[in-house]
Amino acid sequence: MANSSDPSSCLSFTSSPHISNASINPNSSASDPPPTPELLTNLSSNLGRLLADSGGDYSDAEITVEGVPVAVHRCILASRSEFFAELFRRENGDSEKEGKPKYCMSDLLPFGHVGYEAFLVFLSFVYTAKVRDFPVEVSSCVHNVCGHEACRPAIEFALELMCASSVFGMPDLVSILQRQLIDFVVKALADDIIPILVVAFHCQLSQLIDQCIERVAHSDLDSISLEKTLPDEVVEKIKILRRNSQHCCDPNMPAVDPLREKRIRRIHKALDSDDVELMKLLLTESDVTLDEANALHYAAAYCDPKVVAEVLGLGLADVNLRDSRGYTVLHIAMMRKEPSIIILLLSNGARASEPTLEGESAVSICRRLTRPKDYHTKTERGQEANKDRICIDVLEREMQRNPMAGEASISSQITPNDLHMRLLKLENRVAFARLLFPAEAKLAMAISQADTTPEFAGISSLKGSSGNLMEVDLNETPTVQNKRLLSRLESLVKTVSMGRHYFPHCSEVLDKFLQVDLPDLCVLETGTTDEQKIKRRRFLELKEEVQKAFDKDKADKNLSGLSSSSSSLPPKKVGRKSKG
Missing domain, CATH: 3.30.710 (Potassium Channel Kv1.1; Chain A)
Structure with a gap:
């Protein structure tokens, strides 16, 4: 409460019968009766209306919280809080000379x-x-x-x-x-x-x-x-x-081996430094394995997704291993709520339905951590989707569908013209996916490592520009160039496959867009006036279809029949380590 010695603190809210009238009226005598609970309730209600009243704005300052300005009344805050009294005495906020002082919550x-x-x-x-x-x-x-x-x-x-x-x-x-x-x-x-x-x-x-x-x-x-x-x-x-x-x-409980603990901690520190090569060296110098150090669990909990990918790429860790608490790596990843790590684990064989020792699935862990505000908030076109929602969506779809079938290998003997055409088609598809579904496309590209390969040619080539389609590096041999383009092609194929697997409805809209509408819509300014109007109208309709498909992707994941059955499954036998 406000300090009673401060003359600016004229407000006191309490139900105590010993409140003095002097705190309300400094001119009253000590013998005057104290204010009744009814009077205090009315005062509280009247002041509360200042927050709810939309008919008039009597505030004199703003505090921005999570990007939203909140109107406040400095006299009330200063009388109730010494922090705000000192803040308002010290400065007038970051506003201009005229207007309300403005503050940012994160700065306070x-x-x-x-x-x-x-x-x-x-x-x-x-x-x-x-x-x-x-x-x-x-x-x-x-x-x-x-x-x-x-x-x-x-x-x-x-x-x-x-x-x-x-x-x-x-x-x-x-x-x-x-x-x-x-x-x-x-x-x-x-x-x-x-x-x-x-x-x-x-x-x-x-x-x-x-x-x-x-x-x-x-x-x-x-x-x-x-x-x-x-x-x-x-x-x-x-x-x-x-x-x-x-x-x-238990006085006879065996002590922890300090040398072994030291070696495990050194492996974890190497992961903290994103130094997988150092971690590999430490493994060769000791008898501690990746699984014994729970290195994959640690990376999924604390490290960059690229480090998780590198550890998985070693082929030395069991992706379904349980730690001392009975959690798999996927359980740990769901507690962190990082979609890229979750998809990485699933694409490397993590079992989505694997329960904890208490019978809780990975998706139920994430649901218990997610607020309705984050889960149900509608995503506007082109906006980043909420990570919590994506995590739940990905896991629920994985539990409802068969594992993704492996992609057919891409022949290195593909002709240059065919390679260029396939690359152009895939580049355009991924470009439109990034435009319409940025969060989902970013995830698919990151897992497929498409963002680490040089782009070939995108939408620009549709407008008559050759882009880098036929660019030639004189220092690059045909064999090296072919290898580079094939690497990009494989990454894009995997990106599209990821999208089809985890966001099928949106993929259907993209299919229709690229096959039917794109050739006409990408040249909206050509043709007669009536034709241009038709194209623009169709473009707006298509944007609506994209939004509906996205909403359908989000809504089409009801696990009401799955939750009870999956949570009652007994713990499965831990799989063997994969070998490189």
Whole structure:
């Protein structure tokens, strides 16, 4: 609450019967009766209308949150929060000489994240002293059997509110949220305790920190993941608690081999440095294998997708191996929610239906981590699709369909003219896919490594330009040139195949576009006036078809009949390592 010694703090919201009239009216005597709960409720309601009233704008500042400007009233924020009182005294924001002062939320926070919806709830408490219901679209998940009592979105929304309350100095709301988070610690999965512990540490919430440390110390979370995500002093407390607990339970428990642990950590550090060659050298110098170091699990959790691809390319790791907690690499990738890694694993033999030891599938893991806002938000034409949604889509389609059939090999004896024509056709297809479905096309190209090969010729050649179709490098022999073009062709074929497999409806629209409409539509300005009008109208219709197909791709993945059966499958026998 605001400091009562500050003369600007004339507002006090409390239901305590000991409130003094002097806090409302400085001219009143101490013998005057305190304000009734009804008066305080009316005051709260009246101030709350400032947030909801769309008929007039009485605000005098803006705070931009996640790109959305939020109108605020400096007098109210300054009277309730010493942080804002000092901010408004110190500066007028980043606005021009005229107009409202403007601030950016990310510039105000020393740690953590506060989203748009969380800030609105925080503002509501500042204005009314009441905690309103959390918005379901950002405080629940899209898992079809979750009660949302302690799923990750519910936790993260409470943590966003805690960051705002702690940084902006609202101790009453901090106290309310700390009680809720302590309840989450009891109910949540061990992995979901980590973000709570991080925020509790930054906010110096000793009671919540102790509760989290106790829970984590008795969980199966490994030391490596704790060291990657938690402050050193917190990790040390957890380790001490674990050592004491293990000694009491089993004093004869064998000690961990420090030399072997050191070798594993060196392999992980090589992965952190994106140095796969160093990792290979470390493997040859020790008796630790990739699987024993859980190197693929580690790369999927913390490394760049290109590093994951390189580790998979060695052919030395079992893509369906379970770690000490019973998680496969795909389970770990779904917790990270990185689509390119997920597709990489699937294309290298990862089993999408493989359950955890608790019977949870990879897609159910991702659903438990995804907010309805992110899952149901409509993607406008040409916009990047939400990563969470893509992860779920890819896994659900993989569970419903047969594995993708292998592509026929491309003959190195293909004639130059045929090679040029095939390249031109594929380049155009991929170019239009990148234009209409940027996120999906980017994923398919990255997995197929098409972005690492030089482009051949694209849409430009359709407009009469030869592009680089017949360009000749005098220093390049025909054999080298053919090898380069074949490499590009193979990458594009794989890109198109990925698109057909994971986004079939959009691929159908692209087929129709390239076969029927493209020859006419790419020259919209030719022909008579009526013909041009027809072409433009057809182009707009086609754009609508593309959007409908994209929406159909998103909607055509109902796993209501799959979820129960797939989650009840017994753990499968771990497959053998693939050999290079």
